[in-house]
Amino acid sequence: QQPVQSPQAVILREGEDAVINCSSSKALYSVHWYRQKHGEAPVFLMILLKGGEQKGHEKISASFNEKKQQSSLYLTASQLSYSGTYFCGTSEVPNAGGTSYGKLTFGQGTILTVHP
């Protein structure tokens, strides 16, 4: 079952902030955030591991609430280059063989548009 992202779309003016949420019904080991621009490959932004937080960019941060299995991506002082579709990808707690790391279950995506 894929994680649920909200909102589905966001429209901002340059300099405004945005929050994108990702919620899962499963026990998560990690949450990944990617941004994909039209016609391009998804690009890694950030990873949050169970028990920790890892920041990928200066103006983009994220949190991971393990109790609620929810993650939020915070984009501050948005720039035109932030426009794109943001995906959260989740991995579940690995099994004994540790074989779940290459498998991410992605949310449906949040379309972010930043206007001048």
Add this chain to the structure above:
Amino acid sequence: KAGVTQTPRYLIKTRGQQVTLSCSPISGHRSVSWYQQTPGQGLQFLFEYFSETQRNKGNFPGRFSGRQFSNSRSEMNVSTLELGDSALYLCASSYRTAGGVVQTGGANVLTFGAGSRLTVL
């Protein structure tokens, strides 16, 4: 450092044909995962290979298969193509240890290739 390379970038096939897509991971990356991206279903996991062995498989029919070579390069094959197979097929590589332990620095971060866009007519 070269990124993930996928070939071909675009291809058109007809129903019933088969197709083979290739992926060369980042040097040093031993894990290769494949994803299908469509407007309706989004990004869906196909399978993951590590050390020439399939480690994970998504919910796709047996027409979808893959393999990994000793140099970590991977191929995926779709046989008996259907119209619904039209999609962007993305390959992603990651640095994964034999024990699957997640290392600091985001070792299990996926780096995606530009994709192979398949159109089935």
